[in-house]
Structures are given as C-alpha cells and as structure tokens.
Amino acid sequence: MIQMSKVTKRYGSDVVLQNADFHLETGDFAVLQGLSGSGKSSLLKLLYRETEADEGDIRFRQIPISQILKHVLRREIGVVFQAYRLIEQKTVFENIILAGRAVGTPMEEIEREAMRLLERVGLADKKTAFPNSLSGGQQQRVAIARALLNKPGLLLADEPTGNLDKETAADILQLLKELHEEENMTMLIVTHDELLLKQQHAKIWTIEDGRLHEQAFS
Numbered sequence: 001m002i003q004m005s006k007v008t009k010r011y012g013s014d015v016v017l018q019n020a021d022f023h024l025e026t027g028d029f030a031v032l033q034g035l036s037g038s039g040k041s042s043l044l045k046l047l048y049r050e051t052e053a054d055e056g057d058i059r060f061r062q063i064p065i066s067q068i069l070k071h072v073l074r075r076e077i078g079v080v081f082q083a084y085r086l087i088e089q090k091t092v093f094e095n096i097i098l099a100g101r102a103v104g105t106p107m108e109e110i111e112r113e114a115m116r117l118l119e120r121v122g123l124a125d126k127k128t129a130f131p132n133s134l135s136g137g138q139q140q141r142v143a144i145a146r147a148l149l150n151k152p153g154l155l156l157a158d159e160p161t162g163n164l165d166k167e168t169a170a171d172i173l174q175l176l177k178e179l180h181e182e183e184n185m186t187m188l189i190v191t192h193d194e195l196l197l198k199q200q201h202a203k204i205w206t207i208e209d210g211r212l213h214e215q216a217f218s
C-alpha cells in the first residue's frame with residue numbers, strides 16, 4: 001500500500017529520520033509508537049505529503065508520491081488529528097461534506113455518504129450542531145467521518161485519543177478498529193495507548209533514533 005525506502009528528513013540541522021524504511025501492506029491495522037519528538041507526526045506528514053523527504057523514496061501503490069497530484073493523494077489518504085481540526089463556524093454536516101467538495105464528487109453523492117457516515121459514528125442527531133457544542137469524543141467522531149468521506153484506502157490517525165479521557169479514548173479506538181474492518185481500509189494510528197498496543201493483529205511500529213522497526217504481531 002505504502003512504502004518508504006531509505007528516507008531522510010531534516011529540519012535545518014535536526015535529523016528526524018535517517019535512512020528509514022517503513023511499509024504498510026493493504027489491510028494492515030498498524031500502530032506507531034515512539035517518544036515525544038521522535039518523529040511520529042513527521043512520518044505521517046511525509047506519507048500524506050504535507051512535507052517532503054530530503055532523501056529516499058516514498059511510494060503509494062507503487063507510484064512515487066511526488067508523482068501523484070496532491071488532490072488525488074488526499075482522496076486516497078484520510079487523516080485524523082489529535083486536535084480534531086473542525087471548522088467552528090460550520091455545522092457538523094458542513095464540516096464533513098467540505099472534504100468531498102475539495103475533490104469534486106457530485107454533491108448528491110457527497111451528502112448521501114456524509115449522512116451514512118454520520119449515522120455510522122452515532123451522531124445523526126448532531127447534523128446541524130456546531131463543533132463547540134460537542135464533546136471531545138463527539139468532535140473526533142465527526143473528524144473521523146470527514147476523513148472517511150472520500151473512501152480513502154488508507155487512514156492515518158495522529159494521536160486521535162490524545163485529548164480524550166480513558167473511556168472515550170477506548171470508544172474511539174474501538175470505532176477505528178471496527179471501521180478498519182467494515183470499510184476495508186488500511187490504518188496507521190500514532191498512539192501511546194496500551195490497549196491499542198495490545199490489540200490483536202495490530203502491527204506495531206516503533207520509531208527510535210531516526211529509524212523505524214516493526215515489532216511483532218501481538
């Protein structure tokens with residue numbers, strides 16, 4: 001699905017990744033862990049091309065990502081962030097459909113899919129609510145629905161439970177696990193959550209000293 005070979009990423013003289021290799025197979029449910037500042041967010045940014053590698057090769061479905069148009073890549077790769085990143089002035093429904101407008105899908109289709117996802121994440125009754133009237137867990141559910149609108153093959157989640165209490169975090173992780181299966185999606189989740197790290201069939205990747213290591217099946 002996605003492969004990184006001998007990638008080096010620097011910020012000025014700071015080397016974050018050095019000659020790093022990483023890969024996800026189609027259908028993987030993978031977890032990325034590492035100390036604060038070890039480069040987890042940077043790795044995700046490289047994968048969805050928010051930032052560029054200084055050296056090395058990154059391929060999505062065998063194609064170098066530098067050759068894939070950004071809007072095409074954004075349709076194929078959904079991203080969820082710790083801080084939700086919803087637009088406060090827009091309703092829940094508007095936040096979700098905005099992701100579809102950006103890639104030019106017919107509006108009728110976008111709205112149908114947005115409603116299906118809103119129901120799936122359990123927030124159909126919040127369709128016209130504004131983000132600041134929702135709890136953190138609810139906002140993250142909206143962000144997940146938004147990330148899935150374009151039916152991405154790959155979902156990247158950067159500490160999606162970082163702002164949530166333990167119970168809500170467990171619900172969100174459960175939702176992601178279910179969506180991985182239902183929507184037939186490859187997933188990479190950055191987390192420190194012990195529960196998830198013990199998740200059956202999760203592939204655990206660790207980032208340390210600029211390199212990535214695949215641990216083992218749990």
Ligand SMILES: Nc1ncnc2c1ncn2[C@@H]1O[C@H](COP(=O)(O)OP(=O)(O)OP(=O)(O)O)[C@@H](O)[C@H]1O
Nearest residue numbers: 011012014016034035036037038039040041042043
């Ligand atoms: N845009 C940037 N410009 C300069 N330095 C950066 C930039 N983004 C990240 N860094 C640095 O790169 C290193 C890795 O940052 P990154 O955010 O990828 O780590 P992380 O593992 O996600 O950390 P955390 O768990 O704290 O979120 C850090 O030292 C950080 O200060």
